[in-house]
Structure formats: C-alpha cells, structure tokens
Amino acid sequence: MFFRYKRSLQNGATYEYLQIAESYRLEGKPRQRVLATLGRRDRLEAEGKIDSLVESLAKFSQKYRALKALSLEARTAKLWGPVLIFDRLWEEQGLLEILNKLVDGRKFGFDLERVAFAMVLQRLIAPGSDLQGSEWARTVEGLPEIALQHLDRTNGFLAENREELERALFARDRDLFSQELDVVFLDTTSIAIHRDEETEWRKRGYSRDHRPDLPQMVLSIAVDGQGWPVSWEVFPGNTADPVAFEAMITKLRTGFAVAPAKLATRFRIGHVVVVADRGMMGKKSLDLLTEGQAPYDYILGCRMRKQKEISAEVLGWAGRYEDVAPNLKVKEVRIEDRRYVICLNEEEKRKDEAARLAILDALREKLTGGAKNLIGNKGYARYLRVAKDAVQIDEDKVLLESRFDGKYVLRTNTELPAAEVAKTYKSLWRVERAFRETKSTLEVRPVFHHRDDTTIGHIVAGFLALRLEVDLQRRLDEHKIDVSWPTLMRDLSQVQAVHLQVDGQSYRLRTDLQGVAHQAFQAAGVRPPSAVTICD
Numbered sequence: 184m185f186f187r188y189k190r191s192l193q194n195g196a197t198y199e200y201l202q203i204a205e206s207y208r209l210e211g212k213p214r215q216r217v218l219a220t221l222g223r224r225d226r227l228e229a230e231g232k233i234d235s236l237v238e239s240l241a242k243f244s245q246k247y248r249a250l251k252a253l254s255l256e257a258r259t260a261k262l263w264g265p266v267l268i269f270d271r272l273w274e275e276q277g278l279l280e281i282l283n284k285l286v287d288g289r290k291f292g293f294d295l296e297r298v299a300f301a302m303v304l305q306r307l308i309a310p311g312s313d314l315q316g317s318e319w320a321r322t323v324e325g326l327p328e329i330a331l332q333h334l335d336r337t338n339g340f341l342a343e344n345r346e347e348l349e350r351a352l353f354a355r356d357r358d359l360f361s362q363e364l365d366v367v368f369l370d371t372t373s374i375a376i377h378r379d380e381e382t383e384w385r386k387r388g389y390s391r392d393h394r395p396d397l398p399q400m401v402l403s404i405a406v407d408g409q410g411w412p413v414s415w416e417v418f419p420g421n422t423a424d425p426v427a428f429e430a431m432i433t434k435l436r437t438g439f440a441v442a443p444a445k446l447a448t449r450f451r452i453g454h455v456v457v458v459a460d461r462g463m464m465g466k467k468s469l470d471l472l473t474e475g476q477a478p479y480d481y482i483l484g485c486r487m488r489k490q491k492e493i494s495a496e497v498l499g500w501a502g503r504y505e506d507v508a509p510n511l512k513v514k515e516v517r518i519e520d521r522r523y524v525i526c527l528n529e530e531e532k533r534k535d536e537a538a539r540l541a542i543l544d545a546l547r548e549k550l551t552g553g554a555k556n557l558i559g560n561k562g563y564a565r566y567l568r569v570a571k572d573a574v575q576i577d578e579d580k581v582l583l584e585s586r587f588d589g590k591y592v593l594r595t596n597t598e599l600p601a602a603e604v605a606k607t608y609k610s611l612w613r614v615e616r617a618f619r620e621t622k623s624t625l626e627v628r629p630v631f632h633h634r635d636d637t638t639i640g641h642i643v644a645g646f647l648a649l650r651l652e653v654d655l656q657r658r659l660d661e662h663k664i665d666v667s668w669p670t671l672m673r674d675l676s677q678v679q680a681v682h683l684q685v686d687g688q689s690y691r692l693r694t695d696l697q698g699v700a701h702q703a704f705q706a707a708g709v710r711p712p713s714a715v716t717i718c719d
Contacts, residue, residue, distance in 0.1 A: 188224060189217075199224040201233070245688065245717060261324040263693065264678025264700055265308050268707045270325070272654045273300055277355045278647065284351075285344050291336065294327055298337045299644065301326050306648040308672055313338070313641075324680040338632070338640030345643050349414060352650075356411065366408035366607065367435065369459040371427045373399045373420065376638060384635040386420035402642060403427045405435065408610070410653055415646050417639050425468055428459060432471050432479070456480040456597060458608055473596065482608050485523070485592040497523050498586040507602040511609075515601040524593045524601045526608075532589025539584060542566070546576060658706040666699045674698030678711075682718075689718035 185206075188199040201221045207214055227233050273279060282296040304323070305316045313334040320329040341348070375392040376385050376399055385398035392399070399420035405413045414434060418427050457472060457479050472479045487493050497516050504512035510530050516523040546566060565584060568577035595604050632638040652668070659666065674697050681692040693712050696704070704711050 184218070189220075201227055245690075260679040260681045260694070261322055262308070262676055263324040263680040263712075264675035264696075264704075265304065265672065266323060266325050267678075267709050267712070268655065268675065268703060269304055269307065269651050270300065271707055271709050272651050273303070276650060276654065277352070281348060281351045281355075285347060286340075291340075293329075293333050295333075295337055295340060297327050298329055298333045299341065299647070301329055302334060302337060302644045303648045303651065306645055307652060308676065335637055338637040338644070339634075341640035341643040342636040342638075345639065348643070353413065356413075366456045366458060366610070367405050367413060368407075368610065369403065369405050369428060369431055369457060371401055371403040371424050373401050374642070375399050376420075376632070378633065382635050384417070384419050384639070386422075388421035389423075400638065400642070401427055403431050404646075405431055409657070412646060412650055412653065415643075417642055428468050429471050432457065432468070456482060456607065458482045458610070460484045480595070480597045482593055482595045482597065482604055484608065485594050487587055487590070487592055492518065492521075493523070493592050494583070494586070497525065497592055498590065500525070505602065507605055511605060513601040513605045522595055524595065524604045526591050526593065526605045528589045530589070535588040536585070539581075539588075543576065543581065550574065550576070655703070655707060658708075659703065662702065662706040664699060664702050664706060666702075671699060671703060674700040675703060691716045691718055 185204060187202050187204050189202050191198050191200060201224050203218045203221065204215050205218060207216065221227065221236075222232070278300075279296055282299055286295050301320050301323070302313075302316060304326075305311065305319055309315075309319050311319065314331060316334055317329050317331045320326045373388065373391045375390065375394045375397045377397060378385065379398075381387065381398045384400055387395065387398050388401070390397070390399060401418040401420055401422045403416045403418065405415070407413050414431065416427070416431055416434065418430070458481070468483075469481075472481045485493050487498065496518060500514070500516045502514050502516075504514045504525075504527055507513050510528045512527040512529070514525045514527070516525060543566060566576055566580050567574055568580070593604055593608050597604065599607070632641055656668075659671075677694065677697040678700055679694045681694065683690050683692070691712075692715050696711060701711070
C-alpha cells in the first residue's frame with residue numbers, strides 16, 4: 184500500500200489528487216488499483232491535512248514515532264561506525280577468543296577483553312593517553328564503563344601474556360591465510376619514555392627520537408611479504424640493533440619454543456628469506472642466519488663506508504649495470520664466497536654529486552680564512568688532509584666519496600637474480616611503513632607510563648591496532664578502494680548511534696553512511712545496521 188499523486192486536467196488547469204493505492208497481480212502480471220482519493224493536493228496542503236494524516240498514521244508505527252521524536256527531543260550520539268568494522272576484524276582474527284582463554288580462571292572484576300579492544304580502538308581513532316581513553320570510551324557505542332585502573336591492569340596483563348598472545352596469533356594467521364613465510368622483513372626503532380629515572384627496561388641509548396635526555400625502549404618488528412605483522416619484541420633501551428636482530432632471528436628459529444617437528448611446518452624454515460637494513464648486519468648476525476641444518480637465506484644492507492671490503496673492492500668493481508626499474512640499476516659482485524649486489528639510483532647520484540660539490544665550494548672559501556674551525560666539522564673533515572700545520576682538500580678522499588653517490592650495497596646468499604634481490608630489499612618499506620603508522624597513526628610514542636609492564640602493554644596494544652589496520656587496508660585493496668587512512672576514519676566516524684526514548688520505548692537510530700563508509704562496511708564484510716532499531 185502506498186500514496187501517489189494523480190494529475191487531472193480541468194478547465195485548462197492541471198490539478199494533482201492524492202490517492203491511496205495498492206499493488207496486486209492479475210494472471211501473473213503486476214497491477215495497481217486505487218483504494219481512496221483523499222482530495223486535491225493544493226487544498227490538502229493549504230489546510231494542513233497531509234501533516235495531520237502523517238501524524239495520525241505515525242501512531243501505528245513505532246519507527247516513525249521514533250523519527251518524529253528525534254526532531255523534537257534532546258538526544259545524544261555515540262561513535263558507532265569504526266566499532267562495527269573493527270569489532271568484526273577483532274573477532275575474525277581470533278583476538279576475542281584468545282584473550283578470553285588467557286583470562287579464563289582469573290577474576291578481574293571487569294571484562295578485560297572489551298577493555299583491550301577499547302584500548303586498540305582508541306589508538307586507531309583517537310590516539311591519546313589512558314586517562315583520555317577512559318573518558319573517550321564513554322562516547323563510543325557498545326563499550327562498557329571503563330575506569331583508568333581497568334586500562335592500567337589490562338596493560339599489565341598484555342605485557343605479562345604477550346608471548347602466549349603472539350604465539351596464538353601466529354598459529355591462527357598460518358591457518359587463516361595458509362601462507363608460507365617466504366620473506367621476513369626486520370627492523371628496529373626506539374621509543375622515548377617521558378620519565379627521568381631508568382629501570383630494567385627503560386635505558387638511555389642511541390635515540391632515533393633525538394631525545395638522548397630521555398630513557399627509552401627498543402622495539403623490533405617482523406612482517407611478512409604482504410606486510411602482515413608476524414612477530415614483535417621489546418628490548419631495554421640500550422640494546423644495539425645487531426643484538427635485537429639476533430634475538431628476533433633466534434625467536435623465529437626456535438618457533439616460540441615449540442617442538443622441532445612442528446617448527447618446520449609452522450615457519451617453513453627452508454624457504455625463509457630474511458631482509459634487514461644496514462644497521463643489522465654483523466659477523467655474528469650472519470653466523471646466526473646460516474647455522475644449523477635449516478639455514479635462512481638473507482638479503483642484508485651493508486654499511487658501505489665502515490666495511491673496507493665494500494668501500495675498497497666492491498664499489499670499485501668493473502662491469503656494467505643492468506637496468507631494473509626507473510632510477511634503479513644493479514651490478515653483481517662476487518668476492519670469494521661472498522655475493523654482493525650494488526644498487527644505483529641515477530637521480531640520487533646527481534643529487535649526491537651536487538651536494539658534495541656545494542660542500543667543496545664552501546670548504547675552499549673557508550680554507551682561505553683559516554682551517555682550525557673546520558677540522559671538527561664532520562661534513563668537512565671527510566674531505567680534508569691534515570699535515571703538520573697545513574690543512575687542505577684531499578682529492579683522493581673526494582674521489583673515494585664519489586664512489587658512494589646514489590648507491591647502496593646488499594649482501595645475499597640467495598641465488599635470486601640481482602634484479603630480484605634489489606626489488607626484495609626495496610620492499611623493506613613494509614616494515615618502515617609499519618613503524619611510521621605505529622609511531623604516528625597509532626601513537627605508540629611518546630609514552631608516559633610509570634611502570635615497565637604497563638609501558639610494554641601499551642606497545643602490545645599498539646601492535647594489535649596495527650594488525651586491525653593492515654587487515655582493513657588489505658580488504659580495501661582487494662575491493663580496489665583507494666582512500667587515505669585519515670579520510671576513511673573521518674567517514675566511518677560520521678556513522679553514529681543516536682539514542683532516544685518515546686513513550687517508555689528505547690530506540691537506536693543510525694546516522695547516514697557518508698563518503699566511503701558504505702564501501703568500507705562492504706570490504707570488511709559487515710552489514711550496516713538498520714536506520715532505526717527498537718532496543719530491549
């Protein structure tokens with residue numbers, strides 16, 4: 184049954200008549216018939232009879248009564264869109280089941296799994312402190328009442344159970360995606376802790392935050408060839424990159440202390456290629472990679488200036504470069520049993536050359552006015568030769584420096600073509616992207632926690648958030664939906680739940696899906712709720 188207008192021509196004028204009609208079928212064909220004609224549209228509108236009719240009909244419709252009340256009564260709205268999507272991904276990744284199993288038998292007095300989800304959700308949508316998080320949770324649909332102590336205890340629990348959590352997630356990932364661990368990208372970073380005192384974990388060390396005044400923790404992450412977080416580890420702040428690298432390799436090799444028979448099945452040891460940046464490589468690291476009956480293949484960045492074999496022999500190797508991609512050429516070098524691949528970016532080479540010439544021009548000008556203040560300048564010192572009291576430009580050093588222009592050198596024990604070695608190493612951006620998102624979008628740092636365990640739990644929650652983000656981004660890519668993360672979060676955050684009460688009955692209204700929100704729901708496999716829901 185429905186309303187419609189019927190136009191009629193009378194005395195040269197066209198009028199519209201409001202009718203009630205219904206559809207029916209006659210011999211299998213759709214038909215319509217008029218049940219009643221209510222009158223001319225212009226007269227009904229002028230006399231307010233259409234409004235009266237709608238109000239009268241609304242008495243018999245719970246949903247329309249709610250909509251009518253919405254425009255007249257005070258109401259509140261809560262964030263809903265991101266909750267619906269990320270809660271589905273959280274459940275499909277097994278986090279609900281895993282956390283509840285870890286909590287089983289322990290009495291916290293609150294739903295720890297829901298608090299952990301709230302912490303992760305906050306990092307994805309509204310990064311901030313735990314104090315801010317306890318207030319923010321009240322504005323989110325479906326979250327329980329969360330006190331600051333709940334967040335503190337949940338952080339401690341995540342720190343205490345991070346190995347069991349990681350082990351369970353890894354096993355589930357292998358079953359869920361049926362992937363072999365063909366490529367593992369490794370990298371480390373430091374996270375400044377805004378506390379003065381050092382502890383067992385908070386130590387001062389080399390700071391990538393450029394905050395040597397603050398203690399820190401070192402964070403290491405491993406992702407697979409598709410950018411999926413495979414493993415993460417936290418180290419004391421004075422841990423050197425090679426030490427962290429060795430610990431991560433040992434962790435992958437031992438399979439979280441599982442039996443050797445299960446290890447080959449879970450990690451596919453014989454097929455793993457470890458890819459890591461320059462700071463990771465050392466003799467001990469190489470020995471660790473190649474030891475045992477199931478060694479890893481590797482592609483590692485080299486420190487060109489600090490390794491004499493590379494600066495003196497590899498970079499001086501004769502031979503032609505092979506074009507691989509725009510601004511990427513490669514040349515293979517073998518010295519005894521060691522295989523290197525030199526990668527050259529012509530555009531970067533021109534930039535490096537121009538920068539060096541500018542330094543040399545400035546240096547020649549400054550040498551005319553005295554040299555004492557130049558020796559301590561690292562940018563200048565690499566080009567200078569000091570003999571007795573004379574300081575001058577060393578042309579041999581200038582020539583040596585030119586060898587580094589636009590280049591980086593890789594060492595590998597794989598038999599992959601040089602072009603594939605270079606392309607695989609360039610994919611290290613997956614780890615770097617994970618770190619950028621963990622530090623910015625997910626706001627792992629700066630950290631203000633007093634205790635080591637809650638600080639580590641804070642970091643674990645950040646990586647759980649990263650898993651949800653990577654999962655959603657994967658699904659968007661599969662559906663060919665190209666949207667930036669801030670835009671996606673903005674559109675999803677526009678989907679809110681509006682609560683109101685009419686005549687003792689509670690209703691929940693969903694606001695409209697804006698921008699790419701509908702596509703995101705579709706990609707995540709989540710059906711948007713009805714516009715109006717009657718609550719129990």
